[in-house]
Amino acid sequence: MRIEDDIKLDYSDVLIRPKRSTLTSKFDVDMDRTYKFYHSQKEWTGVPIMASNMDTTGTFGMHEVLQEYRMVTCIARQHNVFFDLWEKQTQCRYICAMTGISEEEISVLENLAVSFPEIGFVGLDVANGYIKNFVDAIKRTRDLLPDATIIAGNVATGDMTSELILAGADIIKVGVGPGSVCTTRIQTGIGYPQLSAVIECADAAHGVGGHIIADGGCNSSGDIVKAFAGGADFVMIGGMLAGHDECDGEYVYKNELERVTEERPVGMTFYGMASKTAMDRHGHSNREYRGEEGKTVVVPYRGRVKNTISDILSGIRSACTYVGAERIKDLSKCATFVKVNNTHNRIFE
Numbered sequence: 001m002r003i004e005d006d007i008k009l010d011y012s013d014v015l016i017r018p019k020r021s022t023l024t025s026k027f028d029v030d031m032d033r034t035y036k037f038y039h040s041q042k043e044w045t046g047v048p049i050m051a052s053n054m055d056t057t058g059t060f061g062m063h064e065v066l067q068e069y070r071m072v073t074c075i076a077r078q079h080n081v082f083f084d085l086w087e088k089q090t091q092c093r094y095i096c097a098m099t100g101i102s103e104e105e106i107s108v109l110e111n112l113a114v115s116f117p118e119i120g121f122v123g124l125d126v127a128n129g130y131i132k133n134f135v136d137a138i139k140r141t142r143d144l145l146p147d148a149t150i151i152a153g154n155v156a157t158g159d160m161t162s163e164l165i166l167a168g169a170d171i172i173k174v175g176v177g178p179g180s181v182c183t184t185r186i187q188t189g190i191g192y193p194q195l196s197a198v199i200e201c202a203d204a205a206h207g208v209g210g211h212i213i214a215d216g217g218c219n220s221s222g223d224i225v226k227a228f229a230g231g232a233d234f235v236m237i238g239g240m241l242a243g244h245d246e247c248d249g250e251y252v253y254k255n256e257l258e259r260v261t262e263e264r265p266v267g268m269t270f271y272g273m274a275s276k277t278a279m280d281r282h283g284h285s286n287r288e289y290r291g292e293e294g295k296t297v298v299v300p301y302r303g304r305v306k307n308t309i310s311d312i313l314s315g316i317r318s319a320c321t322y323v324g325a326e327r328i329k330d331l332s333k334c335a336t337f338v339k340v341n342n343t344h345n346r347i348f349e
Contacts, residue, residue, distance in 0.1 A: 129152065158204030
């Protein structure tokens with residue numbers, strides 16, 4: 001047993017100090033980023049925000065909207081069977097096909113990558129990215145798909161970030177337990193404050209030519225800004241996109257009469273992928289060694305997702321004008337974090 005004395009930070013523990021700026025309008029901020037990935041050697045250009053591959057948010061309905069903004073939708077694994085239906089209607093470079101690491105799931109991923117060679121990303125997604133068979137699965141997937149841009153995760157430390165990149169992943173999902181419907185930290189005591197995880201994992205990834213996704217913990221556009229300022233290449237959001245018509249959640253009404261008469265719902269279900277709801281939906285028995293590490297909640301119904309996306313992008317643009325960042329790429333260079341969670345606030349670069 002050992003104790004690390006260094007303080008680790010979540011998004012809520014800091015603010016970003018404003019600086020003199022020469023920008024005259026939010027419109028002047030360039031939101032696009034262009035990346036070339038280490039293993040696939042492919043280039044991608046777009047707004048580096050991703051919809052999480054959760055049942056409710058990782059849908060083709062979400063993709064229809066997000067692709068208009070050049071943002072990525074990570075398709076939840078149960079929706080992969082619908083790819084053929086969307087072949088003529090979708091910009092595949094803004095899609096990530098996500099799955100697990102079983103032989104059957106990797107086979108599905110291989111078939112999708114072959115059938116849709118223009119697809120932007122493929123992904124291997126597990127809650128615990130520290131297990132040996134996850135590293136082995138990345139190596140196998142890289143052998144099967146040498147030209148694919150592979151996303152893998154989740155981890156929260158620099159050493160494992162480097163290992164997964166060297167094993168064949170191009171982009172690492174960073175975050176253990178920060179999500180709004182994840183209870184891993186409560187159930188297991190395992191986790192890592194998300195801003196510090198992003199800063200440390202970004203440093204490790206960039207040192208070996210890789211990239212990272214800040215996955216989870218963002219409750220506002222300001223949190224997304226902090227993730228980019230901390231060095232994240234992409235930011236993945238789930239709860240911020242929940243409650244919209246493009247989601248696959250169940251509508252909630254005040255009473256059954258309104259449900260029958262199709263009145264406006266008041267809410268929508270949203271749940272973690274290790275919740276009982278998700279286990280029941282996917283036929284995963286809740287054995288004594290496989291407890292729940294997620295919860296099901298009802299979020300307010302918010303209509304179409306376009307307004308939410310516009311608010312998010314407006315918040316990021318505004319933040320850039322406050323610190324003089326002409327491009328979203330410059331946020332990490334221009335930002336100075338101010339620690340706000342103790343008596344003696346200190347400023348650090």
